[in-house]
Amino acid sequence: MREEARHDRQRETHRALYERFAAGTGFQIEQPSEPEVTGSEDFTQTLAASTDPAHAPVAADGEGTDTGFLPAQPDAPTLDEPGHHEPEPEYPAEHDAADEQYAQAAPAGLLGQEADAQNLDPHKTKRCKRTKRRRNLVMLATVLIFALVVTGSAYFLKSVLKQFNPDDYPGPGGAAVEFTVEDGWGVNIISRKLEELDVVASDKLFSDAVSDSDSENKLIHPGTYLLKKQMPAAEAASALIDQRPDKVFYIGLKANMRLEAAIAEIAKGSGLKEKELTALANKPEKFDLPGSVPNLEGWLHPGEYRFKLNTSAEEVLSTLVKSTKASLEQFSITDLDEGYRILKVASILQAEARTPDYATVAGAIENRLNPNNKETHGLLQVDSSVIYGLGRYSLQFSPEEKADASNKYNTYEHAGLPPTPLGSPANAAIEAAAHPEDNGYYYWVTVNIETGETKFASNYQEHLRNQAEFRAWCDQNPDVC
16 A cells, blocks of 8 residues: 555656646756656656647647656566565655655755855854963963962072072172170170171171180170271181180371371271371282372272271271272272272362262363364363362462473373372262262353352353353352452
Protein backbone atom coordinates (compact mmCIF):
# COMPACT_ATOMS: atom_id res chain seq x y z
CA MET A 1 0.00 0.00 0.00
CA ARG A 2 2.76 2.42 0.91
CA GLU A 3 4.54 1.73 -2.38
CA GLU A 4 1.43 2.51 -4.37
CA ALA A 5 0.86 5.68 -2.41
CA ARG A 6 4.39 6.78 -3.17
CA HIS A 7 3.90 6.22 -6.90
CA ASP A 8 0.67 8.18 -6.79
CA ARG A 9 2.42 11.14 -5.17
CA GLN A 10 5.12 11.05 -7.81
CA ARG A 11 2.61 11.10 -10.60
CA GLU A 12 0.73 13.98 -9.06
CA THR A 13 4.00 15.93 -8.69
CA HIS A 14 4.90 15.33 -12.34
CA ARG A 15 1.47 16.34 -13.47
CA ALA A 16 1.63 19.61 -11.54
CA LEU A 17 5.04 20.41 -12.97
CA TYR A 18 3.86 19.78 -16.48
CA GLU A 19 0.78 21.92 -16.04
CA ARG A 20 2.93 24.86 -14.94
CA PHE A 21 5.27 24.24 -17.86
CA ALA A 22 2.44 24.10 -20.35
CA ALA A 23 0.90 27.26 -18.91
CA GLY A 24 4.19 29.12 -19.69
CA THR A 25 4.87 30.28 -16.13
CA GLY A 26 8.47 29.24 -16.50
CA PHE A 27 9.96 27.02 -13.91
CA GLN A 28 13.40 25.63 -14.42
CA ILE A 29 13.81 22.02 -13.52
CA GLU A 30 17.30 20.92 -12.84
CA GLN A 31 18.04 18.14 -15.25
CA PRO A 32 19.67 15.12 -13.69
CA SER A 33 22.82 13.87 -15.23
CA GLU A 34 21.27 10.46 -15.56
CA PRO A 35 17.67 9.25 -15.49
CA GLU A 36 16.39 8.76 -11.99
CA VAL A 37 13.49 6.50 -12.99
CA THR A 38 13.29 3.33 -15.02
CA GLY A 39 11.94 3.44 -18.51
CA SER A 40 13.94 6.55 -19.42
CA GLU A 41 13.89 5.68 -23.12
CA ASP A 42 10.10 5.67 -23.18
CA PHE A 43 10.05 8.88 -21.15
CA THR A 44 12.34 10.61 -23.65
CA GLN A 45 10.26 9.47 -26.61
CA THR A 46 7.07 10.48 -24.96
CA LEU A 47 8.48 13.91 -24.05
CA ALA A 48 9.64 14.47 -27.63
CA ALA A 49 6.24 13.53 -28.91
CA SER A 50 4.59 15.79 -26.42
CA THR A 51 6.41 18.79 -27.82
CA ASP A 52 4.87 18.16 -31.25
CA PRO A 53 1.34 19.55 -31.35
CA ALA A 54 0.30 16.97 -33.88
CA HIS A 55 0.96 14.16 -31.47
CA ALA A 56 -0.35 15.88 -28.36
CA PRO A 57 -3.03 13.75 -26.67
CA VAL A 58 -6.53 15.11 -26.60
CA ALA A 59 -8.94 14.62 -23.81
CA ALA A 60 -12.50 13.48 -24.25
CA ASP A 61 -13.73 17.08 -23.88
CA GLY A 62 -11.49 18.12 -26.77
CA GLU A 63 -8.80 19.87 -24.69
CA GLY A 64 -5.19 18.79 -24.50
CA THR A 65 -4.11 16.83 -21.49
CA ASP A 66 -0.84 17.14 -19.58
CA THR A 67 -0.29 13.52 -18.71
CA GLY A 68 0.72 12.10 -22.01
CA PHE A 69 4.40 12.76 -21.43
CA LEU A 70 4.54 10.65 -18.32
CA PRO A 71 6.12 7.22 -18.79
CA ALA A 72 4.25 4.13 -18.01
CA GLN A 73 4.88 3.03 -14.47
CA PRO A 74 5.62 -0.60 -13.91
CA ASP A 75 3.67 -2.49 -11.39
CA ALA A 76 5.11 -2.39 -7.91
CA PRO A 77 7.17 -5.49 -7.28
CA THR A 78 6.20 -7.72 -4.48
CA LEU A 79 8.43 -8.38 -1.54
CA ASP A 80 9.49 -11.72 -3.03
CA GLU A 81 10.48 -10.33 -6.42
CA PRO A 82 14.10 -9.73 -7.30
CA GLY A 83 15.30 -6.06 -7.23
CA HIS A 84 12.90 -5.19 -4.48
CA HIS A 85 14.19 -2.45 -2.12
CA GLU A 86 12.91 -1.49 1.21
CA PRO A 87 11.21 1.93 0.88
CA GLU A 88 13.06 4.89 2.39
CA PRO A 89 11.66 5.89 5.75
CA GLU A 90 9.64 9.05 5.84
CA TYR A 91 10.76 11.72 8.40
CA PRO A 92 8.22 13.65 10.31
CA ALA A 93 7.70 17.27 9.41
CA GLU A 94 9.14 18.44 12.70
CA HIS A 95 12.49 16.93 11.65
CA ASP A 96 12.54 19.08 8.51
CA ALA A 97 11.73 22.21 10.54
CA ALA A 98 14.54 21.43 12.99
CA ASP A 99 16.98 20.94 10.12
CA GLU A 100 15.97 24.27 8.60
CA GLN A 101 16.34 26.05 11.95
CA TYR A 102 19.79 24.53 12.44
CA ALA A 103 20.85 25.63 8.94
CA GLN A 104 19.81 29.22 9.69
CA ALA A 105 21.56 29.31 13.07
CA ALA A 106 24.77 27.55 12.04
CA PRO A 107 27.78 29.70 11.09
CA ALA A 108 28.39 30.11 7.40
CA GLY A 109 31.71 28.31 7.60
CA LEU A 110 30.03 25.17 8.96
CA LEU A 111 27.58 25.15 6.09
CA GLY A 112 30.31 25.55 3.50
CA GLN A 113 29.35 29.18 2.79
CA GLU A 114 31.43 32.32 2.97
CA ALA A 115 30.80 34.63 5.93
CA ASP A 116 28.95 37.75 5.02
CA ALA A 117 30.61 40.69 6.78
CA GLN A 118 27.45 42.74 6.42
CA ASN A 119 25.46 40.21 8.47
CA LEU A 120 27.87 40.48 11.48
CA ASP A 121 26.52 42.36 14.48
CA PRO A 122 28.62 45.57 14.82
CA HIS A 123 27.78 45.86 18.50
CA LYS A 124 29.02 42.34 19.09
CA THR A 125 32.26 43.14 17.20
CA LYS A 126 32.89 46.25 19.30
CA ARG A 127 32.08 44.32 22.45
CA CYS A 128 34.60 41.64 21.50
CA LYS A 129 37.27 44.29 20.86
CA ARG A 130 36.55 45.99 24.18
CA THR A 131 36.73 42.67 25.96
CA LYS A 132 40.07 41.86 24.33
CA ARG A 133 41.46 45.32 25.10
CA ARG A 134 40.26 45.10 28.71
CA ARG A 135 41.87 41.70 29.05
CA ASN A 136 45.19 43.06 27.70
CA LEU A 137 45.07 46.02 30.10
CA VAL A 138 44.39 43.73 33.03
CA MET A 139 47.35 41.55 32.05
CA LEU A 140 49.62 44.61 31.66
CA ALA A 141 48.53 46.02 35.01
CA THR A 142 49.17 42.67 36.64
CA VAL A 143 52.70 42.53 35.21
CA LEU A 144 53.44 46.12 36.32
CA ILE A 145 52.12 45.54 39.81
CA PHE A 146 54.19 42.38 40.06
CA ALA A 147 57.31 44.29 38.91
CA LEU A 148 56.67 47.07 41.43
CA VAL A 149 56.17 44.58 44.22
CA VAL A 150 59.43 42.81 43.32
CA THR A 151 61.36 46.12 43.08
CA GLY A 152 59.89 47.44 46.32
CA SER A 153 60.70 44.19 48.07
CA ALA A 154 64.29 44.40 46.83
CA TYR A 155 64.71 47.97 48.11
CA PHE A 156 63.07 47.05 51.39
CA LEU A 157 65.33 44.06 51.88
CA LYS A 158 68.35 46.16 50.92
CA SER A 159 67.45 48.86 53.45
CA VAL A 160 66.83 46.26 56.15
CA LEU A 161 70.16 44.59 55.44
CA LYS A 162 71.90 47.97 55.43
CA GLN A 163 70.59 48.69 58.90
CA PHE A 164 72.32 45.57 60.15
CA ASN A 165 75.39 46.00 57.91
CA PRO A 166 75.82 49.75 57.09
CA ASP A 167 78.62 50.92 54.83
CA ASP A 168 81.58 52.49 56.59
CA TYR A 169 83.34 55.66 55.41
CA PRO A 170 86.56 54.79 53.57
CA GLY A 171 88.50 57.71 55.08
CA PRO A 172 90.77 59.53 55.62
CA GLY A 173 88.11 62.04 56.67
CA GLY A 174 87.28 65.64 55.81
CA ALA A 175 86.94 68.89 57.69
CA ALA A 176 87.93 69.12 61.33
CA VAL A 177 85.17 68.64 63.92
CA GLU A 178 85.41 69.53 67.58
CA PHE A 179 83.60 66.87 69.61
CA THR A 180 82.92 67.22 73.33
CA VAL A 181 82.15 64.20 75.51
CA GLU A 182 80.11 65.14 78.56
CA ASP A 183 80.27 63.46 81.98
CA GLY A 184 78.10 60.37 82.18
CA TRP A 185 77.97 59.70 78.43
CA GLY A 186 78.25 56.05 77.50
CA VAL A 187 79.07 54.43 74.15
CA ASN A 188 75.44 54.51 72.96
CA ILE A 189 75.08 58.28 73.46
CA ILE A 190 78.52 59.01 72.02
CA SER A 191 77.87 56.87 68.95
CA ARG A 192 74.56 58.66 68.23
CA LYS A 193 76.18 62.08 68.61
CA LEU A 194 79.01 61.09 66.27
CA GLU A 195 76.50 59.94 63.65
CA GLU A 196 74.57 63.22 63.96
CA LEU A 197 77.78 65.18 63.34
CA ASP A 198 78.58 62.92 60.34
CA VAL A 199 81.82 61.86 61.96
CA VAL A 200 80.91 58.18 61.49
CA ALA A 201 78.53 56.59 59.00
CA SER A 202 76.34 54.99 61.69
CA ASP A 203 76.18 54.58 65.44
CA LYS A 204 76.21 50.79 65.04
CA LEU A 205 79.55 50.86 63.23
CA PHE A 206 81.10 52.96 66.00
CA SER A 207 79.67 50.72 68.75
CA ASP A 208 81.03 47.65 66.97
CA ALA A 209 84.41 49.35 66.53
CA VAL A 210 84.60 50.06 70.27
CA SER A 211 83.69 46.44 71.04
CA ASP A 212 86.30 45.14 68.57
CA SER A 213 89.04 47.45 69.85
CA ASP A 214 92.23 45.78 71.13
CA SER A 215 92.54 48.31 73.93
CA GLU A 216 92.24 46.83 77.41
CA ASN A 217 90.51 49.93 78.75
CA LYS A 218 87.62 50.89 76.48
CA LEU A 219 86.58 53.97 78.44
CA ILE A 220 85.97 57.26 76.65
CA HIS A 221 86.91 60.09 78.99
CA PRO A 222 84.98 63.36 79.14
CA GLY A 223 86.58 66.26 77.32
CA THR A 224 86.95 67.90 73.91
CA TYR A 225 88.38 65.89 71.04
CA LEU A 226 89.43 67.03 67.57
CA LEU A 227 88.00 64.62 64.99
CA LYS A 228 87.17 64.75 61.28
CA LYS A 229 83.98 64.42 59.32
CA GLN A 230 83.36 61.04 57.65
CA MET A 231 86.03 59.08 59.49
CA PRO A 232 86.21 55.29 59.40
CA ALA A 233 84.53 54.03 62.57
CA ALA A 234 87.68 52.23 63.74
CA GLU A 235 89.76 55.44 63.51
CA ALA A 236 87.13 57.43 65.43
CA ALA A 237 87.06 54.75 68.12
CA SER A 238 90.88 54.75 68.32
CA ALA A 239 90.90 58.55 68.73
CA LEU A 240 88.46 58.40 71.66
CA ILE A 241 89.12 55.17 73.55
CA ASP A 242 91.27 55.64 76.67
CA GLN A 243 92.55 59.01 75.46
CA ARG A 244 93.01 62.10 77.53
CA PRO A 245 91.94 64.94 75.25
CA ASP A 246 94.64 67.55 74.82
CA LYS A 247 93.94 71.23 74.97
CA VAL A 248 93.26 72.90 71.64
CA PHE A 249 93.91 76.30 70.12
CA TYR A 250 91.39 78.28 68.15
CA ILE A 251 91.78 80.08 64.81
CA GLY A 252 89.13 82.24 63.16
CA LEU A 253 89.63 83.62 59.63
CA LYS A 254 87.23 86.13 58.11
CA ALA A 255 86.15 86.17 54.48
CA ASN A 256 88.26 88.41 52.19
CA MET A 257 91.17 88.28 54.64
CA ARG A 258 94.47 88.79 52.83
CA LEU A 259 97.31 86.30 53.23
CA GLU A 260 99.44 88.58 55.42
CA ALA A 261 96.55 89.21 57.82
CA ALA A 262 95.61 85.50 57.86
CA ILE A 263 99.19 84.50 58.78
CA ALA A 264 99.17 87.01 61.62
CA GLU A 265 95.84 85.66 62.92
CA ILE A 266 97.06 82.03 62.79
CA ALA A 267 100.23 82.91 64.65
CA LYS A 268 98.24 84.78 67.28
CA GLY A 269 95.82 81.92 67.90
CA SER A 270 98.28 79.02 67.75
CA GLY A 271 101.51 80.39 69.16
CA LEU A 272 103.28 79.31 65.96
CA LYS A 273 106.03 81.50 64.54
CA GLU A 274 104.77 83.98 61.96
CA LYS A 275 108.04 83.73 60.09
CA GLU A 276 107.68 79.98 59.75
CA LEU A 277 104.10 80.30 58.57
CA THR A 278 105.07 82.93 55.96
CA ALA A 279 107.90 80.77 54.61
CA LEU A 280 105.51 77.85 54.19
CA ALA A 281 102.86 80.08 52.56
CA ASN A 282 105.39 80.94 49.84
CA LYS A 283 105.93 77.25 49.06
CA PRO A 284 102.56 76.21 47.58
CA GLU A 285 104.04 73.02 46.12
CA LYS A 286 104.12 71.60 49.65
CA PHE A 287 100.32 71.67 49.57
CA ASP A 288 99.93 70.00 46.16
CA LEU A 289 99.02 73.21 44.32
CA PRO A 290 99.87 73.76 40.61
CA GLY A 291 102.92 75.73 39.43
CA SER A 292 100.71 78.69 38.42
CA VAL A 293 100.17 79.41 42.13
CA PRO A 294 102.93 81.65 43.59
CA ASN A 295 101.70 81.56 47.21
CA LEU A 296 98.75 80.62 49.42
CA GLU A 297 96.85 83.88 48.83
CA GLY A 298 93.18 82.92 48.42
CA TRP A 299 93.75 79.31 49.55
CA LEU A 300 93.36 79.77 53.32
CA HIS A 301 89.64 79.15 53.56
CA PRO A 302 87.73 81.41 56.00
CA GLY A 303 86.08 79.78 59.00
CA GLU A 304 86.64 78.64 62.57
CA TYR A 305 89.20 75.94 63.33
CA ARG A 306 90.46 74.13 66.42
CA PHE A 307 93.74 72.26 66.54
CA LYS A 308 95.63 70.30 69.15
CA LEU A 309 98.34 72.29 70.87
CA ASN A 310 101.12 70.26 69.29
CA THR A 311 99.85 70.74 65.71
CA SER A 312 102.62 71.92 63.37
CA ALA A 313 102.50 74.99 61.14
CA GLU A 314 102.41 72.86 58.00
CA GLU A 315 99.51 70.81 59.36
CA VAL A 316 97.55 73.98 60.15
CA LEU A 317 98.05 75.49 56.68
CA SER A 318 97.37 72.15 55.03
CA THR A 319 94.00 71.92 56.81
CA LEU A 320 93.01 75.38 55.57
CA VAL A 321 94.07 74.62 51.98
CA LYS A 322 92.14 71.34 52.03
CA SER A 323 89.03 73.26 53.10
CA THR A 324 89.39 75.50 50.02
CA LYS A 325 89.83 72.51 47.74
CA ALA A 326 86.73 70.91 49.26
CA SER A 327 84.77 74.12 48.58
CA LEU A 328 85.82 74.13 44.92
CA GLU A 329 84.88 70.48 44.56
CA GLN A 330 81.50 71.24 46.12
CA PHE A 331 80.80 73.48 43.11
CA SER A 332 82.14 70.97 40.56
CA ILE A 333 85.61 72.53 40.19
CA THR A 334 88.18 69.73 40.31
CA ASP A 335 90.96 71.18 38.12
CA LEU A 336 93.16 73.29 40.42
CA ASP A 337 94.33 75.66 37.65
CA GLU A 338 90.70 76.44 36.88
CA GLY A 339 90.09 76.58 40.62
CA TYR A 340 92.77 79.26 40.96
CA ARG A 341 91.02 81.39 38.33
CA ILE A 342 87.71 80.94 40.19
CA LEU A 343 89.35 82.10 43.44
CA LYS A 344 90.55 85.29 41.73
CA VAL A 345 87.08 86.16 40.48
CA ALA A 346 85.51 85.18 43.81
CA SER A 347 87.92 87.44 45.72
CA ILE A 348 86.81 90.41 43.57
CA LEU A 349 83.16 89.55 44.27
CA GLN A 350 83.93 89.33 47.98
CA ALA A 351 85.56 92.77 47.93
CA GLU A 352 83.21 94.67 45.59
CA ALA A 353 79.69 93.26 45.79
CA ARG A 354 76.94 92.22 48.16
CA THR A 355 76.05 88.54 48.44
CA PRO A 356 72.70 88.90 46.54
CA ASP A 357 74.59 90.56 43.65
CA TYR A 358 77.45 88.06 43.43
CA ALA A 359 76.16 86.14 40.42
CA THR A 360 75.25 89.33 38.50
CA VAL A 361 78.64 90.93 39.12
CA ALA A 362 80.34 87.65 38.18
CA GLY A 363 78.53 87.78 34.82
CA ALA A 364 79.68 91.38 34.27
CA ILE A 365 83.27 90.40 35.11
CA GLU A 366 83.18 87.60 32.55
CA ASN A 367 81.86 90.08 29.96
CA ARG A 368 84.72 92.48 30.74
CA LEU A 369 87.32 89.69 30.50
CA ASN A 370 86.29 89.09 26.89
CA PRO A 371 89.02 90.97 24.92
CA ASN A 372 86.60 91.59 22.05
CA ASN A 373 84.11 93.58 24.12
CA LYS A 374 83.64 97.17 22.91
CA GLU A 375 83.21 98.71 26.38
CA THR A 376 86.38 97.82 28.30
CA HIS A 377 88.41 95.85 25.73
CA GLY A 378 89.37 93.19 28.28
CA LEU A 379 90.12 95.56 31.18
CA LEU A 380 88.45 94.77 34.50
CA GLN A 381 88.90 98.32 35.91
CA VAL A 382 88.12 97.33 39.51
CA ASP A 383 89.37 99.51 42.40
CA SER A 384 89.74 96.60 44.81
CA SER A 385 92.56 95.15 42.73
CA VAL A 386 94.36 98.50 42.44
CA ILE A 387 94.43 99.11 46.21
CA TYR A 388 95.56 95.49 46.81
CA GLY A 389 98.62 96.25 44.68
CA LEU A 390 99.15 99.46 46.62
CA GLY A 391 99.04 97.53 49.90
CA ARG A 392 96.18 99.60 51.24
CA TYR A 393 92.58 99.04 52.22
CA SER A 394 91.17 102.45 51.39
CA LEU A 395 89.27 102.67 48.11
CA GLN A 396 90.67 106.14 47.44
CA PHE A 397 93.70 106.53 45.18
CA SER A 398 95.09 109.32 43.05
CA PRO A 399 94.85 109.69 39.24
CA GLU A 400 98.59 109.03 39.10
CA GLU A 401 98.17 105.77 41.00
CA LYS A 402 95.30 104.85 38.70
CA ALA A 403 97.61 105.30 35.69
CA ASP A 404 100.59 103.52 37.28
CA ALA A 405 101.36 100.49 35.09
CA SER A 406 104.07 99.31 37.47
CA ASN A 407 101.32 98.11 39.77
CA LYS A 408 100.70 94.59 38.47
CA TYR A 409 97.29 94.63 40.12
CA ASN A 410 96.25 97.81 38.31
CA THR A 411 93.33 96.46 36.24
CA TYR A 412 92.92 99.87 34.57
CA GLU A 413 96.26 99.31 32.86
CA HIS A 414 96.57 95.52 32.66
CA ALA A 415 93.93 93.39 30.94
CA GLY A 416 92.65 90.20 32.46
CA LEU A 417 92.58 88.98 36.03
CA PRO A 418 95.10 90.10 38.68
CA PRO A 419 98.15 87.88 39.37
CA THR A 420 96.65 86.39 42.55
CA PRO A 421 93.36 86.48 44.42
CA LEU A 422 92.79 89.59 46.54
CA GLY A 423 91.99 87.58 49.68
CA SER A 424 90.26 84.39 50.82
CA PRO A 425 86.68 84.20 49.43
CA ALA A 426 83.86 82.40 51.21
CA ASN A 427 81.66 79.68 49.72
CA ALA A 428 78.96 82.04 48.39
CA ALA A 429 81.47 84.01 46.33
CA ILE A 430 83.15 80.82 45.08
CA GLU A 431 79.80 79.43 43.96
CA ALA A 432 78.90 82.62 42.05
CA ALA A 433 82.32 82.72 40.36
CA ALA A 434 81.94 79.09 39.34
CA HIS A 435 78.41 79.70 37.98
CA PRO A 436 78.16 83.34 36.84
CA GLU A 437 74.93 84.89 35.59
CA ASP A 438 74.64 85.26 31.82
CA ASN A 439 73.87 88.97 31.27
CA GLY A 440 74.86 91.97 29.15
CA TYR A 441 76.28 94.18 31.91
CA TYR A 442 79.75 95.74 31.95
CA TYR A 443 79.43 98.27 34.79
CA TRP A 444 78.16 98.31 38.34
CA VAL A 445 78.19 100.89 41.11
CA THR A 446 76.77 101.01 44.63
CA VAL A 447 74.51 104.06 44.76
CA ASN A 448 73.60 103.72 48.45
CA ILE A 449 76.27 102.54 50.87
CA GLU A 450 73.88 102.11 53.77
CA THR A 451 71.48 99.82 51.92
CA GLY A 452 74.04 98.39 49.52
CA GLU A 453 71.84 99.13 46.51
CA THR A 454 73.83 98.46 43.35
CA LYS A 455 72.94 99.49 39.81
CA PHE A 456 74.19 97.84 36.63
CA ALA A 457 74.72 99.27 33.15
CA SER A 458 75.38 97.86 29.70
CA ASN A 459 77.13 101.00 28.38
CA TYR A 460 79.29 103.78 29.73
CA GLN A 461 76.73 106.58 29.35
CA GLU A 462 74.28 104.72 31.54
CA HIS A 463 77.08 104.03 34.01
CA LEU A 464 77.88 107.76 34.23
CA ARG A 465 74.28 108.46 35.26
CA ASN A 466 74.56 105.81 38.00
CA GLN A 467 77.82 107.37 39.21
CA ALA A 468 76.15 110.78 39.39
CA GLU A 469 73.44 109.26 41.56
CA PHE A 470 76.10 107.87 43.89
CA ARG A 471 77.86 111.25 44.17
CA ALA A 472 74.55 112.96 44.97
CA TRP A 473 73.95 110.43 47.75
CA CYS A 474 77.45 111.05 49.14
CA ASP A 475 76.82 114.80 49.12
CA GLN A 476 73.78 114.18 51.32
CA ASN A 477 75.67 111.71 53.54
CA PRO A 478 79.22 113.09 53.92
CA ASP A 479 79.77 111.29 57.21
CA VAL A 480 79.35 107.90 55.45
CA CYS A 481 81.31 108.61 52.28
